[in-house]
Amino acid sequence: MAQPQAPMRPSRQLAVLAAIFIVLAAIVWFGGKGGWRDRLEPKLGLDLIGGTTVTLQAQNLEGSKPPTQAQMETARRIIDQRVNGLGVAEAEVVVENNSNIVVSLPGKSDDRLKQIGQTAELRFRTVLGQTGDTGATDPSASPSASPSASASGSASPAASTSASGSATPSATPSGSSAAPSATPSDSSAAADATPTPSESVAADIATQRAAVQKKLGDSVWAAALAEQSPVDVSKDASKAELYKGFKNLTPKEVAVLPASMQYNIPFVTCDKLNHRPVGSIRAEGQPAVACGPGVKYQLDVAKVLGTDVSKASSGINTQNGKWMVNLSFSSAGQNRWTDLTREAYNGGTDSKQVAVVLDNEVVSAPTIQNVIPGDAEISGSFTKSEAQLLASQLQYGALPLSFTSQDAQSISATLGSSHLEAGLLAAGIGLLLVVLYSFFYYRLLGGVIMLSLVLSGVLVFMALIILGRWIGFTLSLAGFAGFIVSLGVAADSFVIYFERLKDEIREGRSPRSAVPRAWVRARRTIISANTITLLAAAILYFVSIGSVKGFAFALGVATILDLVVVFLFRHPIMTLFARSKAFLSPRVSGLGRVLEQRSTTDAGAASQAATRRNRPKEA
Structure with a gap:
């Protein structure tokens, strides 16, 4: 026979439940923006709002x-x-x-x-030199050049990178203050590391390069290839005239130029470099040129790749409160990352920058101040959505194709608000019928059912809002169906508990002592039933796609919240009710027939006992 629980203090469980409600309500309200409707509105799916x-x-x-x-x-x-x-x-x-x-x-x-649709090819390259983007300052530059380079949509123009708190962002000039030429140290580094004309290129690149050479002229090509440092056309008008043909090159033509030419010729602006075809500098064994905000970088071969990243996640930097992207490396990738920082640090005598290159652009270029054996961090002026998108791009890898985005268009809901209202009305009517039947059959216990369902509904609603903000959970009609199905699971747990309670009273126990004993007997069954529902939801979530996955997720969340209400409200409130006089009343408690049968049985037993006592003893 089941043993009763030790005396419990229901106020503790109810206080914990109240604390959960207060915390969730605070997250819902203070975690949102705008008016009260914006703060309290969950994300709805395509079939409901378009x-x-x-x-x-x-x-x-x-x-x-x-x-x-x-x-x-x-x-x-x-x-x-x-x-x-x-x-x-x-x-x-x-x-x-x-x-x-x-x-x-x-x-x-x-x-x-x-x-x-961005390919998200990630490369870590040592910076060999840097110069200003003349497209922002040189009056002879192409009129189509933008004032400054900007990072891709997933990276803020002001982004900077650190690694485990050890790499400090270098001070790079903005578009309005970029120096027209590299510093002396940058120039010498560029001269020493300029790729040779014999660099290996693919056959189709060689063909395109020959066409560009013909367009520019052999003499101009040879002169540009011989340049050993960035050309300052503001100080040499003859070179401005000599290289003016580079103004007419398209980004596709710029992409096939040797890296030294892309870096040294000022008319190859960041606007053209940023608009090169996707994958133009994906070859990790070749030097490259890419731009950051207002700066053109000459880059070494890539020694750490996106494939070396095992995990990418977004979060908030606890030091400055800004969004960032954390990168964890695979075992081999971690060794390559550490070796790269060791090479860039160079014992502290000549520390270099390491550029984080996403597709054709430099997301950031921190100066390495020591050898970094840990993870990397991309931080800066990210918004939440930008950080999440960049982490998602890096986490799931590069696309095997490049994509051209067409104009976005609005689409209408397949069901519409009227259908949503009809679904809510149907759910409300069903819930009302459940409550009415509960009051009719269980009376005072029906109040417990109603309060439990109300609390579960409020918890589900707050969970919808929070999950929509945190993980992008969107409520579709399928997810709505999952929450409705969970009501059936909640109703089953009521039936199990209350019928166990009746069984205990039939066995001769008082309602007050029957409540803890019924809980002990019903608890295992309730947990088993909810566990089966959770397992079914988990299996359905992992093996399905689309709206079915949303249904499974909603069913699992609602089932977990139902267990919270069962343990922190239903049993404690029943314990409190068992101590009241109303609970002992057959007409109020909902246990009328059971209590009346027990009273009749008790009266009959008492009468038989009295008869036995009054029966004359035989001689």
Whole structure:
């Protein structure tokens, strides 16, 4: 027979539950922005409120060949992981016409949709030299050049990088204050490390390079190739005239120039370098040139790659309160990263910068101040969405294709607000019927059911808002169905507990002593039933995709919250009720028939005992 629990103090459990509500309410209110509606509104799915869609047109990185089906599927999977996170954002990522990927995201237009198709090729390269971007200051530069370089959409222009707190961001000039030429030390470094004309290039690059050489002229090409440091055309008008043909080169033509030429010729501006075709500097064994904000960097070969990163995550820097991206390396990648920082540090005698290059641009370039055996950190003026997007790009790897983003378009809801209102109305009617039946059948105990469901509903609502902010959870019709199904699981736990309570009273125990004994007997069954539901939800979550994953996630969350209410409210409140006089009343408690049967049985037993006592003894 089940043994009762030791005397409990229900006030403690209720106080813990109250604390949970207060904490969650504070997170919901103070973690949001805008008016009360913005703070209290969960994220809704495409089928309920519509959203934004963008078409990504695929191009093969290896040439003009059309993308293969395997490449498209790999790209679709990576983009889905980037945009969908844990799979509960209810985003839709589909392949269209064998060359396009259509991404649909619930809610208002999101600029991140246009950046999801970035290849995210990450490279760590030692900085050999740096010079200002003349596209921002030289009046003879191309009119189309932008005032300064800017990092990709996933990286803030003011971003800086550190590693385990050991690498300090170098002071790099902004677009408005960039020096027109490198410092003497930078120039000497550039002269020593200028790639030779015999650098190996692919056959198609060599063909394109020959066409650019013909366009510029052999003499101009030879002169540009012979330059050993950045040219200052403001001091030498003859060179400004000599190299003016570089103004007419397109970003695609700039991409095939030797790295030394891209760096030394001022008319090769950061605007053109940033708009080179995707993958132009992905070859890790070749030197490269890339831009940061207002600065053009000459870079060594890449010695640490994106594939060396085992994990990327976003978070807030506790020192300055700004968003950052943390990078953890694989075992081999960690060794390469440590060796790179050791080489850049050079014993402290000539510390160099290490540029973090994402696709064609320098995200940041910190000066290495000591050997770093730990993780890397990309920090700066990121917004939350920028940091999360960059971490997602790096976490899930580079795309096998390059994509051109088309204009984003708004899409209407497939069900609409009227259908959502109808679903909420149906759920409300069902919940009301459950409450009415509970009061009719259980009376005072029906009040426990109603309060438990209300508390569960408030917990679920706050969880929806918080999960939407933290992991992008979006409530679709399928997720809504998961929460409704969880109500059935909650109702089952009520039935189990209350029927166990009746069994204890039938066995002759008082309601006050029956409550803890019924809890002991019902608790294991309730936990087992909820565990089975959680396992089913977990299996469904990991093996399914799309809206089914959202349904499983919602069912699992609601089941966990139901257990919280069971342990921190239902049992403590029943313990308090058992101490009241109303609970002992057959008409009020909901245990009427059981108590009446027990009273009749007790009366009959007492009558029989009295008869036995009054029966005359036989001689």
